[in-house]
């Protein structure tokens with residue numbers, strides 16, 4: 001039996017990479033949240049957006065927000081496939097046997113039944129995304145010595161913009177959104193606004209084909225924004241101002 005995939009990587013390469021990346025991201029997100037703040041001048045870390053006041057001094061406001069994007073990703077159809085295979089070996093790859101046999105109950109029992117809430121997490125994550133767009137716009141406005149904000153651009157502004165575009169591509173390529181728009185319809189031409197829905201469904205379908213790519217790129221872009229802000233805060237780098 002072959003132990004290598006068609007591109008000659010061993011079958012365990014992908015599951016192992018996913019375990020490393022998702023575990024690393026989760027540990028970093030918790031660490032960043034525990035820092036209690038993530039802002040530098042006009043830049044606000046996505047882990048702390050929207051800006052909320054914590055009810056207790058010892059409780060990081062990031063925890064009031066993080067459950068939305070993390071819940072959105074944890075219940076995402078693509079990530080489900082990825083972590084079921086990688087963390088639970090359920091099964092670990094195509095053409096590999098199930099390890100849990102009869103005990104497998106899929107998403108019919110707690111805790112995995114929660115994954116059926118994905119469409120609601122999509123709606124909540126869309127609200128958070130609107131705040132991230134607002135933050136990305138603010139990243140293009142810099143205060144002068146007298147406190148007036150002026151339009152400008154710096155490396156940080158561009159990192160914010162790339163991040164929010166990638167997050168939008170990830171959100172709007174969501175399988176649930178595609179289903180909401182047209183997945184449950186038998187006939188577009190006989191439905192209200194069927195033409196517009198069919199067009200929108202077509203666009204979402206094009207984005208949807210690359211959903212795993214947007215999932216990973218947006219994960220790294222969120223990480224990059226937070227790391228960039230922390231490096232600025234620590235004085236280890238200077239923001240490069242273009243104009």
Ligand code: FES
Nearest residue numbers: 076077078174175
């Ligand atoms: S399926 Fe991945 S975000 Fe909805």
